[in-house]
Amino acid sequence: MRKLSVPVAVNLLLGIPAxxxxxxAWYILANGPLAAIGWTSQDPNENDGMLLWLVIAAPVFCLFGLVWGLANSWLRRRTPVRASRYWPVCATASLVPFFVIFGLF
Structure with missing residues (x-):
């Protein structure tokens, strides 16, 4: 497990801007498809449509995905752990700050 300490630390730090x-992503899903099937209730002030949110969110998703992917592919080559163990651990470490901030743990 010591071999994964640096990638986990980097992914925890990457999880903060994540x-x-x-x-x-949650806001778009909650006000769009999940509200349409009745799993959530749509925000009554959200009447601009989903295109505006996609225009705002698409660059944010692409930029973060690019940074996360490049950092992890660089770290993956330097970490002597199987990929089947590396990627789930790093993805989970990246999600931890989101769940801590929103209290979903």
Whole structure:
């Protein structure tokens, strides 16, 4: 497990700015498809449509995905752990700050 300490630390730090794209994804889902099937209630002030949110969220998703992917592919080559163990641990470490901030643990 010591071999994964640096990638986990980097992914915990990357998880802090990941709060923004994760929140945007939840907001789009909660006010769009999940509200349409009745799983959530749509915000009554959200009457601009989903295109505006996609225009705002798409660059945020792409930028964070690019940074996360490049950092982890660089770290993956330097970490002597199987990929089947590396990627789930790093993805979970990136999600931890979002769940801590929004109290979902």
């Amino acid at each position: 709060v923004v794209p994760l929140f945007l």
